[in-house]
Amino acid sequence: MLLSVDIKKAGYSNDSPVLKDIQFSVDSGELVGLIGPNGAGKSSTIKSILGIMNNVKGNIHVKEYAYIPERPIFYDRLTMWEHIEFLFSTLDRDEEQFNLKAEELIDLFQLGDVVHHFPEKFSKGMQQKVMLILAFLKQPALYIIDEPFMGLDPKAIKKLLQLIEKEKDRGAGILMSTHVLDTAEKICDRFVLISNGKLIIQGTLDEIRSKSGLKQGSLFDCFDLLTESESYVR
Numbered sequence: 641m642l643l644s645v646d647i648k649k650a651g652y653s654n655d656s657p658v659l660k661d662i663q664f665s666v667d668s669g670e671l672v673g674l675i676g677p678n679g680a681g682k683s684s685t686i687k688s689i690l691g692i693m694n695n696v697k698g699n700i701h702v703k704e705y706a707y708i709p710e711r712p713i714f715y716d717r718l719t720m721w722e723h724i725e726f727l728f729s730t731l732d733r734d735e736e737q738f739n740l741k742a743e744e745l746i747d748l749f750q751l752g753d754v755v756h757h758f759p760e761k762f763s764k765g766m767q768q769k770v771m772l773i774l775a776f777l778k779q780p781a782l783y784i785i786d787e788p789f790m791g792l793d794p795k796a797i798k799k800l801l802q803l804i805e806k807e808k809d810r811g812a813g814i815l816m817s818t819h820v821l822d823t824a825e826k827i828c829d830r831f832v833l834i835s836n837g838k839l840i841i842q843g844t845l846d847e848i849r850s851k852s853g854l855k856q857g858s859l860f861d862c863f864d865l866l867t868e869s870e871s872y873v874r
């Protein structure tokens with residue numbers, strides 16, 4: 641198991657939890673989609689896993705990971721290549737192979753012309769590509785990816801999906817939060833649906849279809865139905 645989450649309660653302050661009873665796991669070779677409406681608690685779940693949420697009750701076990709945030713963050717005085725060199729200095733890898741892989745990824749995302757520029761000055765999509773390059777260079781056991789599809793152009797998305805497939809074949813696990821349900825439906829092995837800080841349902845698309853009574857439904861149809869009935873319960 642690369643990630644196991646058992647959150648009893650978590651919140652930004654002690655007295656008002658934003659997450660309650662959230663349990664799921666990610667195994668080797670799996671892509672798990674973390675989905676839910678705005679404000680459902682996806683980012684808070686990810687923050688709890690990263691250990692940056694102060695008030696978490698429960699148990700979270702996580703193997704070595706790379707986190708790809710929705711809003712990229714860089715060292716403002718380092719060029720893109722210096723970020724790559726810095727990453728190398730933290731890993732125990734063969735330099736020649738690492739640099740070859742770096743060049744391959746830079747070419748793949750067509751950032752060769754700006755390799756010695758500061759990512760701070762890049763467009764949002766270019767910044768996201770740099771984050772992806774750094775994460776895929778690290779080759780961790782687990783990837784935690786926060787909404788990768790919003791800033792990337794369609795070609796970059798296709799390349800990202802190919803990289804994800806390769807990493808799954810290597811045995812990596814991936815937890816990915818997203819609102820892009822038609823893409824999620826095609827690529828995720830399982831889904832964890834949260835709403836109002838609670839786990840509504842989890843499983844494969846077929847399991848979610850049968851639990852929601854929509855045998856032919858799309859992920860969006862199931863999501864729509866399940867989050868609607870959730871608000872009736874409240």
Ligand SMILES: Nc1ncnc2c1ncn2[C@@H]1O[C@H](COP(=O)(O)OP(=O)(O)OP(=O)(O)O)[C@@H](O)[C@H]1O
Pocket residue numbers: 652658676677678679680681682683684685
């Ligand atoms: N820094 C914060 N301080 C206090 N409350 C917060 C903070 N960030 C988020 N929240 C609250 O936690 C709840 C869950 O928000 P979260 O950001 O986890 O949702 P999300 O599912 O990631 O939403 P979105 O799809 O809009 O990104 C919301 O009620 C939100 O108001």
